[in-house]
Amino acid sequence: MKADPLMEIPESREEAIALQQLLRQRCIWERVIDTNDIALVAGADAAYSESLVYAAAVLVSFPSMEPVAHRVAIEPLAFPYEPGMLAFREGPALLSALIRLPMRPQVIFFNGHGRAHPRRFGLAAHMGVLLHTPSVGIAERTLIGRAEPPADADGATSPLIDGGEVVGMAVRTRSGSRPVIVSQGYMIDLAQAVELTIASAHGERIPLPLRQADRLAGAARREHGFA
DNA sequence: GCGACAG
DNA sequence: ATCTTGTCGC
Numbered sequence: 357m358k359a360d361p362l363m364e365i366p367e368s369r370e371e372a373i374a375l376q377q378l379l380r381q382r383c384i385w386e387r388v389i390d391t392n393d394i395a396l397v398a399g400a401d402a403a404y405s406e407s408l409v410y411a412a413a414v415l416v417s418f419p420s421m422e423p424v425a426h427r428v429a430i431e432p433l434a435f436p437y438e439p440g441m442l443a444f445r446e447g448p449a450l451l452s453a454l455i456r457l458p459m460r461p462q463v464i465f466f467n468g469h470g471r472a473h474p475r476r477f478g479l480a481a482h483m484g485v486l487l488h489t490p491s492v493g494i495a496e497r498t499l500i501g502r503a504e505p506p507a508d509a510d511g512a513t514s515p516l517i518d519g520g521e522v523v524g525m526a527v528r529t530r531s532g533s534r535p536v537i538v539s540q541g542y543m544i545d546l547a548q549a550v551e552l553t554i555a556s557a558h559g560e561r562i563p564l565p566l567r568q569a570d571r572l573a574g575a576a577r578r579e580h581g582f583a
Numbered sequence: 584g585c586g587a588c589a590g
Numbered sequence: 591a592t593c594t595t596g597t598c599g600c
């Protein structure tokens with residue numbers, strides 16, 4: 357016998373969609389953690405080489421954003437890129453890096469969408485459910501839905517709407533910069549997801565733990581990929 | 584049928 | 591995501 361894997365890799369698109377719909381039933385969009393109880397937040401992101409995925413997880417204090425720890429996981433790519441299926445491509449490695457962190461964060465930021473997904477279950481929501489940890493999705497571009505551009509001021513927002521439903525928020529974390537798309541991952545409401553994103557950005561466009569994870573993953577790729 | 588399409 | 595030079599702007 358072998359231990360139950362935290363994540364299974366589907367062998368077909370149909371199987372992947374079925375798994376998303378199954379896990380989505382365990383997803384809740386309500387706020388579960390009080391912001392005052394948050395002391396640690398994390399960010400996780402991935403980089404790729406031809407056949408490997410390099411995942412990085414960074415842990416920082418909140419709201420001071422001081423570095424606490426970081427981990428990197430390198431695994432073979434076992435799923436193609438398909439819009440809406442990102443969790444199956446990056447998920448396994450991201451989970452490996454995250455579970456190796458020395459302490460559990462109260463919230464995790466992911467580079468991708470959460471609820472702002474065609475089946476309302478993007479990478480951030482998927483990871484949150486599997487880790488049973490509140491999560492937030494931060495994306496550069498929209499996958500579904502449409503939002504008016506937020507005013508050009510720090511913290512300005514504009515709802516991302518899809519099918520008459522508010523699935524996320526375009527947030528101008530820093531005036532003069534393009535807005536980021538924030539959406540609920542798991543155990544969090546949209547207002548808190550936006551609030552934590554802004555509080556973790558510290559004047560930059562992207563939440564600090566996510567920026568660090570991005571750099572770390574890229575560095576890992578260069579060192580192992582070739583060099 | 585024709586686009587759109589996280590990373 | 592990744593492949594890549596110069597270049598406009600603060």
